[in-house]
Amino acid sequence: MGLCCNPTAVDRTYIHAIDLLQSKGLPLKRLFGPEHGISATAQDMIGVTDGDGGVAPGVETVSLYGDTVQSLRPPASALADLDVLLFDVQDIGSRYYTFQATLGYLMEVAATTGTPVVVLDRPNPINGVAIEGNLIRKGYESFVSAYNLPNRHGMTMGELAAYFRRVVGIQANVEIIRCEGWDRATWLDQTPLPWVIPSPNMPTLETAAIYPGMCLIEGTNLSEGRGTTRPFHFVGAPWLRPGRFAELCRKGAFDAGLEGVAFRPIEFFPQFQKHAKKTCGGVEIHVTDRDAMEPLLLGLVVLEAARRADPERFAWRTEIYEFVKEPIAIDLLCGSAEARLGIEAGVSPRELVNGWLPELEEWRPLREACLLY
Known part of the structure; x- marks a missing residue:
């Protein structure tokens, strides 16, 4: 089993997904860290090395934000030997926030290896109703504009996974574990879920x-x-x-x-x-x-x-x-x-x-x- 996560992967009592999985005796083989790292300690555009942090001693870690553009995608070998890849990262609802691009890139590689991806969905913290902005013009694609979304998209990570599969055409095997009882008009502080800092410069x-x-x-x-x-x-x-x-x-x-x-x-x-x-x-x-x-x-x-x-x-x-x-x-x-x-x-x-x-x-x-x- 693999897990892509950062500090936001907690339940409502602040217990992290790594601890929850290991407490159930589930075999966690490999961790994947998005930009800022699994511990979310790196500043923006600072490469993180594989094996960074001691969040899960003995578990291999793969950085999905290193020093090259190639590092933004995992090598196929990092997914090929997994029975399943879990994705549990809180997005903040904006195209430039790179976690949704990481999800898409993981799905692209998983489509080539046949590795199932399970997205543990979370609310869009700034509500799932409002959308703003423009779509991406050809030639302007990058890690902050990886897929054709407006600046504020009003979607959850699970919905983005569905969008990447249905609209973008990434043919990964994806299952989405939905939130229970979420009203998309609400903000995160109107739910029982806690705000956990997802990156060093996103404090509130x-x-x-x-x-x-x-x-x-x-x-x-x-x-x-x-x-x-x-x-x-x-x-x-x-x-x-x-x-x-x-x-x-x-x-x-x-x-x-x-x-x-x-x-x-x-x-x-x-x-x-x-x-x-x-x-x-x-x-x-x-x-x-x-x-x-x-x-x-x-x-x-x-x-x-x-x-x-x-x-x-x-x-x-x-x-x-x-x-x-x-x-x-x-x-x-x-x-x-x-x-x-x-x-x-x-x-x-x-x-x-x-x-x-x-x-x-x-x-x-x-x-x-x-x-x-």
């Missing part, structure tokens, strides 16, 4: 709520708050004036009809990653109504405001991102160049979002055919 459910938009800041030279206690809530750079930036964010939100958020001018001091050990001017994003908030629109509003605040020093990230040099990071995240080119041309965030609505509606029936709840 509120962070997950804004991530479908605020992850776009990764595609710029702004700090997205990594190296602070408020990743994705803190946004800024050493050259930004907090008051001016907050004013532009507020105006952009008003013009876009963005509700459910407030912007507070701040200074912050990242300990690592972008602008490490430098005082940054910026804003803190406060969620005042998570159901009314549109996180993708929020991210576009902040991007537009940052560019307006200092067009000379604002820049798109050009370093290698998730093993890819070109297209650049913002285009990989967005699945196309449309958002970047639109912002550069002065297209408003609301116009961008509204322009994607027709393709979102065309995609909706494909999604609905795979829903389990």
Whole structure:
């Protein structure tokens, strides 16, 4: 038996799947760790080696996020000798969050080895109703845009497995163990299930709520708050004036009809990653109504405001991102160049979002055919 997991693989009493399986005397042969590792201690885009961590002494571990793009898929030999592969990882409902890509890649390899995959489903923590964004254009596929999903897809891991099989065409032998009693309109904190940090920079459910938009800041030279206690809530750079930036964010939100958020001018001091050990001017994003908030629109509003605040020093990230040099990071995240080119041309965030609505509606029936709840 194999198990792909991280710290989120717990029951409602916080007992981990590894302990539950071993307590039942089930033969656990091999563990697989997604990005950040089985223990979720590695920062983003940091390779993890096989055998990392001591979560299950004596059990072989395989990293599904190493130092090469090839490491994102397991070797066929790692699945071929398994009777079954269990998958128990909490997703957060956004295309760029790489755990769903890992599930798809595992299914692709399992289809070649004939290894059955059992997905232990969990709720979409930011609810399973709201969907936002655009689909991926040809040539913009990557680990953060592996399969044709919108930025916020409103699906569970089990539903994504069904989508990968039915729509994408991955012919793996998949069984989905469904959640019991989940209402897809609810958020995780409205269920009996606990929030467990799935990665170092996803500390709270509120962070997950804004991530479908605020992850776009990764595609710029702004700090997205990594190296602070408020990743994705803190946004800024050493050259930004907090008051001016907050004013532009507020105006952009008003013009876009963005509700459910407030912007507070701040200074912050990242300990690592972008602008490490430098005082940054910026804003803190406060969620005042998570159901009314549109996180993708929020991210576009902040991007537009940052560019307006200092067009000379604002820049798109050009370093290698998730093993890819070109297209650049913002285009990989967005699945196309449309958002970047639109912002550069002065297209408003609301116009961008509204322009994607027709393709979102065309995609909706494909999604609905795979829903389990």
